[in-house]
Amino acid sequence: MLDGFKDSFREEAYDLLEHLESHLLELEENPEDSETISAVFRTMHTIKGSAGMFGFEAISTFTHEIETMLDDIRQGKLKADRNFIDLVLESRDHIRIMLDSPDDPGIDATSRDILEKLDNARKQAQTGLPPNVYEGELETSEIGFEGGRTGSSEAGRSVPGRSGLDAAAPTGLTDTGSALRTFHIRFAPHEDFLSRGSNPILLLSELRELGECTVIPNTAAVPALDALINERAYTLWDIFLTTEHPRTAIEDVFIFAKGDCELLVRLIDEIDFADESVYKRLGQILVEHGVVKKDVVDKAVREQKRLGQVLVDLGIEEHEVEAALEEQEHVLKARRKVQADAAASSVRVHSDKLDDLVDLVGELVTLQARLSRTASVTESGALGTIAENFELLIGELRDKTMSIRMVPISSTFSRFRRLVRDLSRDLDKYIELVTEGGETELDKTVIERLHDPLVHIIRNSVDHGIESALERKRAGKPESAEITLTAKHVGARVVVSVSDNGAGLNREKILERAIVNGLVAPNQKISDSEIDDLIFRPGFSTAKEVTSVSGRGVGMDVVRREIEKVNGTVHVLSEPGSGTSVSLSIPLTLAIIDGLLVQIGSERFVIPLSAVQACIEMTAAQVRKGSIENRGALLPIVNLRKSFRIEGDAPPLVQAVVAETGEGPVGFVVDAVIGDHQTVIKNLGRLYQNVEGVSGATILGDGSVALILDVPKLAAQQIDEYTTTHR
Amino acid sequence: MESNVTVVSVIGDFTLPNVQKWRTAIEAALKQSPTVLVSLGLAQDIDLSGIQLLYSVRKTALSGNKEFHLTGEVPEIIAERLFDAGFIQQKVRDGKFLESGMRGFGATNA
Numbered sequence: 015m016l017d018g019f020k021d022s023f024r025e026e027a028y029d030l031l032e033h034l035e036s037h038l039l040e041l042e043e044n045p046e047d048s049e050t051i052s053a054v055f056r057t058m059h060t061i062k063g064s065a066g067m068f069g070f071e072a073i074s075t076f077t078h079e080i081e082t083m084l085d086d087i088r089q090g091k092l093k094a095d096r097n098f099i100d101l102v103l104e105s106r107d108h109i110r111i112m113l114d115s116p117d118d119p120g121i122d123a124t125s126r127d128i129l130e131k132l133d134n135a136r137k138q139a140q141t142g143l144p145p146n147v148y149e150g151e152l153e154t155s156e157i158g159f160e161g162g163r164t165g166s167s168e169a170g171r172s173v174p175g176r177s178g179l180d181a182a183a184p185t186g187l188t189d190t191g192s193a194l195r196t197f198h199i200r201f202a203p204h205e206d207f208l209s210r211g212s213n214p215i216l217l218l219s220e221l222r223e224l225g226e227c228t229v230i231p232n233t234a235a236v237p238a239l240d241a242l243i244n245e246r247a248y249t250l251w252d253i254f255l256t257t258e259h260p261r262t263a264i265e266d267v268f269i270f271a272k273g274d275c276e277l278l279v280r281l282i283d284e285i286d287f288a289d290e291s292v293y294k295r296l297g298q299i300l301v302e303h304g305v306v307k308k309d310v311v312d313k314a315v316r317e318q319k320r321l322g323q324v325l326v327d328l329g330i331e332e333h334e335v336e337a338a339l340e341e342q343e344h345v346l347k348a349r350r351k352v353q354a355d356a357a358a359s360s361v362r363v364h365s366d367k368l369d370d371l372v373d374l375v376g377e378l379v380t381l382q383a384r385l386s387r388t389a390s391v392t393e394s395g396a397l398g399t400i401a402e403n404f405e406l407l408i409g410e411l412r413d414k415t416m417s418i419r420m421v422p423i424s425s426t427f428s429r430f431r432r433l434v435r436d437l438s439r440d441l442d443k444y445i446e447l448v449t450e451g452g453e454t455e456l457d458k459t460v461i462e463r464l465h466d467p468l469v470h471i472i473r474n475s476v477d478h479g480i481e482s483a484l485e486r487k488r489a490g491k492p493e494s495a496e497i498t499l500t501a502k503h504v505g506a507r508v509v510v511s512v513s514d515n516g517a518g519l520n521r522e523k524i525l526e527r528a529i530v531n532g533l534v535a536p537n538q539k540i541s542d543s544e545i546d547d548l549i550f551r552p553g554f555s556t557a558k559e560v561t562s563v564s565g566r567g568v569g570m571d572v573v574r575r576e577i578e579k580v581n582g583t584v585h586v587l588s589e590p591g592s593g594t595s596v597s598l599s600i601p602l603t604l605a606i607i608d609g610l611l612v613q614i615g616s617e618r619f620v621i622p623l624s625a626v627q628a629c630i631e632m633t634a635a636q637v638r639k640g641s642i643e644n645r646g647a648l649l650p651i652v653n654l655r656k657s658f659r660i661e662g663d664a665p666p667l668v669q670a671v672v673a674e675t676g677e678g679p680v681g682f683v684v685d686a687v688i689g690d691h692q693t694v695i696k697n698l699g700r701l702y703q704n705v706e707g708v709s710g711a712t713i714l715g716d717g718s719v720a721l722i723l724d725v726p727k728l729a730a731q732q733i734d735e736y737t738t739t740h741r
Numbered sequence: 742m743e744s745n746v747t748v749v750s751v752i753g754d755f756t757l758p759n760v761q762k763w764r765t766a767i768e769a770a771l772k773q774s775p776t777v778l779v780s781l782g783l784a785q786d787i788d789l790s791g792i793q794l795l796y797s798v799r800k801t802a803l804s805g806n807k808e809f810h811l812t813g814e815v816p817e818i819i820a821e822r823l824f825d826a827g828f829i830q831q832k833v834r835d836g837k838f839l840e841s842g843m844r845g846f847g848a849t850n851a
Contacts, residue, residue: 208757214789219825229827233845236793239768239801244760244790251827333845 023068039431045094055084073112076125196283202250202276209245220267225257228344232333252337256348283345299338372605375415376694382408383715423501424452437476444494451501457603467573471512471596479516513595519588521545546586550574609693612684615660618720625673632670642681651681675729747774751784755791780813811836
């Protein structure tokens with residue numbers, strides 16, 4: 015039983031370590047961002063607490079020391095400089111090793127070594143650094159104070175100083191990677207706000223879209239009719255917003271009102287799932303707001319009356335008390351809601367169970383195909399109806415099950431930030447990784463298969479693609495380079511691209527090396543794209559030196575091979591001097607695909623439908639010519655009867671299924687096209703796993719097996735023959 | 742002759758460009774009757790200037806020993822605007838409930 019809990023802890027700890035790495039990299043970019051500092055602290059705090067609970071004492075002790083240092087950073091006693099980030103990243107990697115191999119005899123020595131380095135760094139940093147360097151910057155931001163409120167002396171309209179609260183950061187919170195934060199926003203439009211054409215209600219409406227909002231207007235300053243000026247804004251607002259969005263999103267709402275209002279945004283709470291204690295008491299909030307002194311609160315408590323009433327009696331603005339009560343209620347409500355949602359919204363399931371579920375659904379899809387076929391053969395109306403309903407339900411079950419295994423690619427993207435950081439440092443280059451489309455979802459098995467190819471591509475990009483800072487300067491480029499990682503859906507596929515703004519491929523060198531390696535004949539004329547494509551040939555590398563990063567001549571050919579294994583294709587586009595982009599096009603899932611069932615003699619095959627562009631009727635004479643015309647272009651054909659050595663004569667009229675192969679469209683000649691087919695992919699087994707041209711198999715409704723064609727592989731040889739013949 | 746109750750029915754926008762028109766009407770009603778009711782049933786929009794006018798009238802009425810209340814149905818757009826700006830916590834559609842639900846509307850009289 016305890017082992018089960020320990021496994022759960024490990025899984026959660028791996029997730030937390032991913033978050034930690036991501037937060038640390040963010041912190042490196044924004045070392046004074048208090049929210050990121052808090053997030054790093056909370057993550058470490060959670061790892062420590064859970065490790066202790068599940069008996070991972072070594073991890074608990076080690077993280078306790080790191081946590082202490084992080085707390086110093088949070089309190090502004092230390093600065094999160096690059097050296098510090100390096101050490102915490104090293105600690106993070108070490109915790110990962112401790113999780114993987116808790117019995118490793120070298121762990122204790124490494125722990126001591128890292129802690130000693132941290133201690134030294136702390137001692138070094140403490141000298142000469144003023145205490146509380148972040149004080150006053152941690153929790154508040156203010157915009158639009160220029161000019162202040164003109165001619166206004168109305169009660170309750172000024173924004174009181176918050177210094178007492180500003181320095182107080184929320185403590186001891188649990189990290190979930192996207193914490194919910196509650197902000198107090200005081201929005202006080204200037205008197206001429208309305209006459210300048212601004213509408214505060216629309217701003218408030220926009221603000222509500224960011225999260226759970228409690229909006230409290232203060233109309234105390236609205237005068238009686240004899241003093242009322244229609245165009246003048248008398249109202250101010252206290253808003254309590256619980257949101258996943260950062261502070262900047264709030265400020266962006268008011269961006270066009272900047273200068274026309276007073277705006278105070280301050281973080282007052284982060285949701286702590288573990289903390290069951292109540293939110294701040296009313297008196298504490300008011301003291302923090304700077305509205306009342308602590309001794310006044312203490313006196314009020316002694317009076318034994320309701321605190322809010324006592325404070326109002328003592329002359330505190332009723333609105334301020336109401337706002338504080340609203341704040342209290344809002345935050346508690348938000349916390350309760352998050353706790354309830356967290357309890358109900360998700361369950362952690364081991365991925366093996368999901369794989370089993372997908373396998374079972376695959377079996378059901380196969381069974382459903384048999385049922386449909388039986389219903390069709392027996393011509394039973396009742397059975398036909400059942401089969402149709404069954405098919406609908408199975409389709410829905412299949413989609414739902416597959417969607418459970420879909421995960422956003424951002425989980426993989428985030429790992430590359432560290433990779434780029436470390437590699438660029440090793441090579442003394444300045445490279446920023448930009449990611450786009452991280453929300454794009456892919457089957458988790460596909461994502462797992464993508465990791466290594468992407469590592470190869472990024473390594474190559476950092477090592478070969480991006481120039482040194484000096485070279486970039488000479489070329490008139492900014493010293494800091496950029497690698498952009500993009501993911502987007504294109505039909506039933508996902509295209510993941512790695513683009514850099516480096517030097518682009520050196521075609522001269524590539525060609526030179528290709529001739530030396532015998533890949534290209536001397537004086538052979540080949541196009542730029544064909545030269546670019548040579549980098550995917552086995553054993554090809556133009557690197558002058560073999561570095562630890564890349565350049566051993568393995569890499570890009572492995573990338574193509576790995577991507578083709580998952581029915582994907584790889585393309586490279588390069589512009590000399592401007593950069594290179596490598597795109598991987600991969601199917602959304604590897605478990606069940608839409609296929610086109612075709613027939614040759616008595617054999618049936620499946621062509622992945624996502625690759626199919628058209629079906630064209632052909633005569634035997636056209637087949638003999640070896641090419642086919644489609645939309646004005648002459649395409650090579652692959653005669654599958656010949657490729658698979660199927661005996662017997664082809665019918666007088668056959669079909670060419672035009673499919674995209676990654677190297678352009680190719681016509682695959684078959685006897686007949688049967689139709690679309692929900693294809694549950696089965697592995698061919700060890701004996702047949704190296705058979706080229708076939709990527710898997712599927713079981714048809716009659717129980718027979720159909721092979722799934724590996725379209726790019728089948729086309730490759732044919733294209734070589736075709737281009738040689740027609741050159 | 743002074744009537745006991747005067748109802749001012751806001752028709753169209755209760756916003757800055759025409760808030761003066763409604764202010765004049767309400768002020769006249771306050772002079773004319775001890776009880777003034779404002780109906781927002783036919784109002785098509787409201788902004789902060791309209792809302793502030795309601796609060797101001799309420800304050801004026803009380804200090805002059807007059808009664809001032811909201812009445813009639815509340816159009817959806819009006820309820821939405823008041824809700825978005827935090828003046829009400831629920832999108833009430835009846836003037837009576839609107840008045841009791843408006844933050845500080847009672848306090849303005851105090």
